[in-house]
Every structure is written in C-alpha cells, then in structure tokens.
Amino acid sequence: MPRRVRVRFAVLFGLLFISSGAVLLGITYLLVNRPARKVVNVFHVSPTGGPRGEPVIRSGPGSEPSPAALDWLNDQLNEQSAKMHDAQMHELLVQSATALTIMAALSVVLSWLLARRVLRPMRTLTAGICRISASNVHERLAVEGPRDEVSELADSVDGLLERLEAALESHKRFVANAAHELRTPLTVERALLEESLLDRDATAESFRENFERLLRISTHQGALLESLLTLAVSERGLDRTEPVDLAEVVGSVLLTRLPETERHGVRIVNRVEPAPVAGDTALLERLVANLVHNAVYYNVPDGSVDITLRCHDRRAVLTVTNTGPEVPGDRVDQLFEPFQRMRRTAGDGHHGLGLSIVRAIAAAHDATLGAHARPEGGLVVDLSFPLLGNGGKTYESRPPSRAAAATTV
Known part of the structure; x- marks a missing residue:
C-alpha cells in the first residue's frame, strides 16, 4: 500500500x-x-x-x-x-x-x-x-476473518482469478486444438509434395491427382481459418448494429441450404413470424446457417428439422430442433466448446467450431442460449434475442455482452 x-x-x-x-x-x-x-x-x-x-x-x-x-x-x-x-x-x-x-x-x-x-x-x-501470475493463477487470496469490506474485496478478487483461470484454460485448449487441426493437413500436404518429388516414375496423371488432393486440403484449411476468424470477431463483440428481421435471415439461409437438405434427405419444417432485432446481418446469417447445417448433418435418414421463430415477452425466440442420434445429457454443454463434435470423421470438412461460433455470436448480440437433448434423439437449441422497439432501441437497453453466452443443459 x-x-x-x-x-x-x-x-x-x-x-x-x-x-x-x-x-x-x-x-x-x-x-x-x-x-x-x-x-x-x-x-x-x-x-x-x-x-x-x-x-x-x-x-x-x-x-x-x-x-x-x-x-x-x-x-x-x-x-x-x-x-x-x-x-x-x-x-x-x-x-x-x-x-x-x-x-x-x-x-x-x-x-x-x-x-x-x-x-x-x-x-x-x-x-x-x-x-499471482499466469504461472500460479490457480492460487487464491483466501482471506480469513470477519465479514467486512476487506473480505468482500478479497472474495471478489478470488472470483475474478477463478474466471481468469477458466479463461486461460479455455484459451490453452483452443490453441492446442487449433494447432492439432492445422498440423494434420499440413503433414498430409508435406507427404504429398515429397511423394511427387521422390517418385521418379510419376506421371502427369499422378501429379494431377496429388494436386487435386492438395487443393481439397487447402480448401479445408481455408474453411478452418475462416471459422477461427469468425469466432474471434464474434467473441470481440459488435462495433455497430443495425435493424435486422430474423424471419428474413432464416428464410435466406433456408433458401441457400435447400440443396444440402435435399442431399441428406432431411425435411425442414419452418414456422417463423417477423422478429426485428438489433445486430449484424452477416453474423446472424452465420449463426442460423451453422444451426441449420448442424441440425441437418447430425441427423438420421428421413429425419426432420423444426425451426420456429416467435415473439414472446419482448424477446425473439428462435428454436431449432432436429431428429438424430441420442446425445448424452452430460455432453450437450461440451458441444458448444471449440473443436468438440459428436463423431470424428477424417476429411469430412467439420472442425467442431459450428456451435461454438453460434454461442459467440449469440453473446455478441446479448442473446440467451439454451440447449438440451431430446429423449428420442437429437438436440433442441433455443436462442432468445431482445426485440427491437419502435424507437429503434431494444427493450432491454444494455450494452452488448462480450462474454460467452451461458449454455444450459
């Protein structure tokens, strides 16, 4: 002092x-x-x-x-x-x-x-x-004595250190997972290049085949980097907002995703009503697209995806429900962490960032995110946005949150 x-x-x-x-x-x-x-x-x-x-x-x-x-x-x-x-x-x-x-x-x-x-x-x-530093952030002040202003301050600092430790651990896991996801395609690229250089009997056809594989790997890496960039931008928060009708966003995404749903044989049930909110149109389209893609990809043959958008209690509630394999209840919250997915398939183009991007975009728009598993299989995801009033302000006039939205199971 x-x-x-x-x-x-x-x-x-x-x-x-x-x-x-x-x-x-x-x-x-x-x-x-x-x-x-x-x-x-x-x-x-x-x-x-x-x-x-x-x-x-x-x-x-x-x-x-x-x-x-x-x-x-x-x-x-x-x-x-x-x-x-x-x-x-x-x-x-x-x-x-x-x-x-x-x-x-x-x-x-x-x-x-x-x-x-x-x-x-x-x-x-x-x-x-x-x-206390980054190397021993697990330590706590743990002040003992009567409950007074000093002990309350110490408890507040301990709570801040606990949240900081969780954020650092999450950051370490994210970096490790991102490095792992990027290291695998880089290793494959190096192997393909070495094969082309060391094979003295290589033909134009083999070179063409290797180049096509390299192009697919490059596209895969580009998609991964784009997802990481979107995640970083969403977690940073919104610099500006504009009036957006969620119903139009849902309609635009479904029109774009129609060939994908037909290819997987999934039926879309769409029940939406106008729901004006304040936000970023591009990020909201990415949020809805990730939810629809996740609901379609992790589904069963002849399955369905139910999308509803309604206004309730000055909130715009978007619910996406899909049929699919049974999801353990204790894994629902893990699915919204980066690089977490139900099943891993090499080269399937999925990095496990879709739902984590959904959570980050929801937090940037001050939306509440909830999810739970269906007993018969599949997942239910609820998103609640503050409605935009007639004066151009949301009914809940508070600044956009920069923290991750809470996921309830």
Whole structure:
C-alpha cells in the first residue's frame, strides 16, 4: 500500500480530531464567558465618611446607608468581579490552547498508527495479488476473518482469478486444438509434395491427382481459418448494429441450404413470424446457417428439422430442433466448446467450431442460449434475442455482452 495513502489517512484523522477539539473548546469558552450579573449588597455606612471622604460602611444595627454609598460599593464590586472574570477566562484560554496543542500532536501520532493498522489488510491483499501470475493463477487470496469490506474485496478478487483461470484454460485448449487441426493437413500436404518429388516414375496423371488432393486440403484449411476468424470477431463483440428481421435471415439461409437438405434427405419444417432485432446481418446469417447445417448433418435418414421463430415477452425466440442420434445429457454443454463434435470423421470438412461460433455470436448480440437433448434423439437449441422497439432501441437497453453466452443443459 503506498505510503501516501497512509499519510492522507493520518492527516485526515488528525485534522478531524483537531477541528472537533477546537469546536468543543470554543463552545466551552462561550458558555463560561457569559456576562455575570451585577453584585448588589446592602451595607450600613457612616454619615461622616472615611479619611479621604469615602463613605464608611458600617454593619451595626440602627444605621441607614445612603444610596450614593451603595452605588459606589456596587461599582467597586462589579469592577473587581470583572477583572477576576477576565483573568480566569485568559487563563482558561491559555490552558485550553496548550491542551489542544498537546492533544493535536498526540492525535497525529495515533492517527498514523491507526492508519497503519487499518491499511494492513490492504497491504496483504496487494502483496497477494502481486504474487499471482499466469504461472500460479490457480492460487487464491483466501482471506480469513470477519465479514467486512476487506473480505468482500478479497472474495471478489478470488472470483475474478477463478474466471481468469477458466479463461486461460479455455484459451490453452483452443490453441492446442487449433494447432492439432492445422498440423494434420499440413503433414498430409508435406507427404504429398515429397511423394511427387521422390517418385521418379510419376506421371502427369499422378501429379494431377496429388494436386487435386492438395487443393481439397487447402480448401479445408481455408474453411478452418475462416471459422477461427469468425469466432474471434464474434467473441470481440459488435462495433455497430443495425435493424435486422430474423424471419428474413432464416428464410435466406433456408433458401441457400435447400440443396444440402435435399442431399441428406432431411425435411425442414419452418414456422417463423417477423422478429426485428438489433445486430449484424452477416453474423446472424452465420449463426442460423451453422444451426441449420448442424441440425441437418447430425441427423438420421428421413429425419426432420423444426425451426420456429416467435415473439414472446419482448424477446425473439428462435428454436431449432432436429431428429438424430441420442446425445448424452452430460455432453450437450461440451458441444458448444471449440473443436468438440459428436463423431470424428477424417476429411469430412467439420472442425467442431459450428456451435461454438453460434454461442459467440449469440453473446455478441446479448442473446440467451439454451440447449438440451431430446429423449428420442437429437438436440433442441433455443436462442432468445431482445426485440427491437419502435424507437429503434431494444427493450432491454444494455450494452452488448462480450462474454460467452451461458449454455444450459
């Protein structure tokens, strides 16, 4: 903890004590310094007066004091009382200032020690946070003690470290999987090139065959890189949005994917209604295309894909349901991770990025993603987007989320 914070605390506490002490002494001085009542005493005086002509006061019985003598005596008493009062107030002021000076110095020292004691947990937190790096991000502060602001801050930091650890692990898995996916076609390309160079009896036909295989591998790598780029752009978030009708997006995608569905013998059931949302048209088309392609490819012969789009509770709900092989319930959430797929087939053109791209695009559009397996086989994917109001703003006016959408099983 920087020393300047401790100095500020000490100065603040000291000034607060000095100010309150000065106000208290001022109030005490004003209360004590109230004007005293005049002192009036009745005494008996001598009619002949004193040696210098002053009235002589007698206390014997039967003597009557004159009014002049009483006035003179009252003036003298009041004058003496005023002098004594002034002397006492001066003494009170001097002693109070001395006491305030001593307590001011003492308060500064106590404030310095108190600030050190108060900031000690913060120094511990700072040291713990500085100790944690990418190599030991699994460590936690784990502050013990009563529940207060410091422990709540420590728990918040621990939660942040936990999310950061999960993000780093996900990033490591993604990089490892991407490297594996790219290494395989590169190895095949190298083998084909070496075969063409080392084969002295190679003919034009064999060269042509190898070149066709290299072209297919290059196309496969291009599709993979394009998917990785789309995933990265989606996870970064949206820089701008525009009004988009999801119904038109679904219709455009289905028209494009019609030959694919006919080739797989899958029947499409389409029930949509206009649903204006705010987003990026190209990314939303990619989202719907990935959902339809996934539902068609992972299906059974003569299967079906049910697509519904409806508006409910100021949300546009897109649901894609397909028939297909049975999906274990504990694997549904894994399917939305990069490079995860139900079955692996070499050279099938699938990289396991389709549903992870769907999740990233949904998060960028502030949409809620949910998925669950059908008991009879297949998958149900629900996407809920904020509807676009008449004023051009979504009903849920919050900035697009840059975190991955939650997948519920």
